[in-house]
Amino acid sequence: MESAMKFELPQELNAKEPPERRGIRRDYVKMMVLNKTTGHTEHTKFFQLDRYLKKGDLLVLNASRTVPAVLKSIREIDGTEVEVRLAHRKNESIWEALPVSGTLIKGEIIRFSPSLTATVVEQSSDSPFVSLAFNLCCSSLYNQIYSLGEPVRYEYIQEPWNLDYYQTVFATIPGSVEMPSAGRAFSWELLFRLQKKGVKIAYITLHTGLSYLLDDKWHKGPDKNFENYEVSEETANMIRETKAAGGRVIAVGTTVVRALETVALEKNELQAHTGWTNLYITENTKLQICDGLITGMHEPEASHLQLLSAFVDKDKLYEAYKGAIEQRYLWHEFGDMNLIL
Incomplete structure (x- = not known):
């Protein structure tokens, strides 16, 4: 097993309520922009995402809707x-x-x-x-x-928030038991603004499974956690066209990375595919499809952090996370965002 990234996360940085209940719009959460080559970070707000994406880039979103599990x-x-x-x-x-x-x-x-x-x-x-x-x-x-049903909630969330808070604005296909939360900060307004700039948008579906099993004895790594995904012909074509034209493919969420890289690995190229993935992405994984990532803030020693280290060197990631803690970023599904490019 890869060595996990350890750091102290102060209790008060767990986002206990949705941004809307803290008095800010969902797309006004903080965003740390991390340069995957240099490790340089900038701190901004998520609604300014269009400043960092270019015409010809492709955003890939997960269309899975959260079910009250x-x-x-x-x-x-x-x-x-x-x-x-x-x-x-x-x-x-x-x-x-x-x-x-x-x-x-x-x-x-x-x-x-x-x-x-x-x-x-x-x-x-x-x-x-x-x-x-x-x-x-x-x-x-x-x-x-x-x-x-009621939505799954973890110990840092004290109040039972309504299911609407656990949905992204664009989700259409029910099946996730935990919110694919990297897409939560998007508003329609921001998506339209990105499209106006020439950023293309495509969708995959990956239904997230239950990751937290109440008893450590049963805790499973990503390689034991099979999740159902679908990559459509239309999305596969858009990715191929983007790559051919020199644009960047930016995954919104670790779920999207898992789905796209699974297909590339199994088929030796990206094509339409439906299946189950247990792909465990670490610093040793050579990513074939994803050039950038939009994701939330991940807790210490989480397997998601190992996936992030496939994009950016672990030491640079660790320094960036230290900066995010100093800047009082909020963690988990109602927290702040990280753009790795």
Whole structure:
């Protein structure tokens, strides 16, 4: 395993509420611009992103929408309550899920509402997950999940914020259990301004899985965390055209990097592809597609930091992060942004 980047993150730099609840627009969060060659940093606001991108650059966004993955259920067998967290969507009616309270046994049925039940179709002692086969599928299942569930939130978030706060403005395809948060700071206004400048915009879909499993014993690295992605023909063409014309491909989020670099690795070139990725990107990974990255601030020793070190030397990254702490940047999904170019 690669050595992880360690640093002290003061408690008060965990963003506890969305920027809108701190009185600023989503695109007015801070942005640290990091030059991946020199390590030089500039501190600005996210809405000034268009100053750093050029005509002919291509932004690639993740169109996955966040689902409210925390659901309460009742065991049919004895009426006890079990809270489950959806972890990965396997197909239109089956989800891998993490029981948070109570145990579930293969074959039993749990009820979420008068019209929604699920059967435990898989359960094993060497994984914290169970597979749930729901009695509904497709949009009927999503309608139930959206009406019953709550968004996953971690210990630094004390209040249950509304699901809207966990969506990017452009997300269209439900499936992520944690917000693909690098895209959160975009407003439509900023996207239009970028397009006016000649920056092109393309979309992929990668549905994020549950990364935090409550018990360290089960903690999985990215190579054990399979996530479902889709790169369309249109996006693959736009990337090829951008590269051919000498423009830069800028990934919005580590999810986009994972999807694009997975396809390039598996197919030896970028083409339309759908599949599951467990690609673990580190400082030793030679990136084939992504020239730049827009991402949030990642916590100490996170695997996302190792992905960042594929773009920029670890020492330069460490210095930049020290600067961000001095500048009181906020961390996590409601926090500030980092542009690496």
